[in-house]
Amino acid sequence: MISLKPTLSAAQAREMIETSKSKADELNVPCSIAVIGPDGYLLAFDRQDGAMSGSVELAINKAFTAQIFNNGTDRLSVLARPGAELFGIQHSHNGRVVVFGGGVPIQFNGQAIGAIGVSGGTVAEDVAIAEAGAGILAERLVPCGA
Known part of the structure; x- marks a missing residue:
């Protein structure tokens, strides 16, 4: 029996980036946006003009954290308190x-x-921008090879 695992394509990752950039522009928040695949490596990345240099690694590592724990990083903050x-x-x-x-x-x-x-x-702005990007694929993910 063949079992196909769902995956993200590079095109879907770029679409998520563009949607997130639109939300960032709406909020007037220059930021870095990273999309990673199931292996934890980058599929797409964008650093908007005016985004702080420190935002680059944070965006990548936030995506990494969400992937490996299958959970939003805002939820992990509660579990990581003293x-x-x-x-x-x-x-x-x-x-x-x-x-x-x-x-x-x-x-x-x-x-x-x-x-x-x-x-x-801010944390709230970063969450809103990330959720905007993530939300566009909710109904359209398909198994790899389909």
Whole structure:
């Protein structure tokens, strides 16, 4: 029996970037936006004019974190507080784990098949921009090879 796993295409990743850029422009927030695949590597990236240099690695690492934990980075922030069950998790994976909002997993049938990470605004702005990008694919993901 052949089992096809869903995946993100480079074209879908670029579409997510463009949608996120539109939301960032609407909010007047120059930012960096990263989309990664299920393997944790970049599919697409954009750094808008005026985005802080520190936003580059944060956007990539927010996407990485959302992918490996199949959870939004804003939700992980609660679990990583002192005394919570994941306290200190941000020190794992060579410091790549980010525990504040802006990373959103892309899911298909509950499975993370990629993620988007945004950095450059407030936590609420980063989350809104990332969710805008992630939201455009909700109804259109298809299995690889279909």
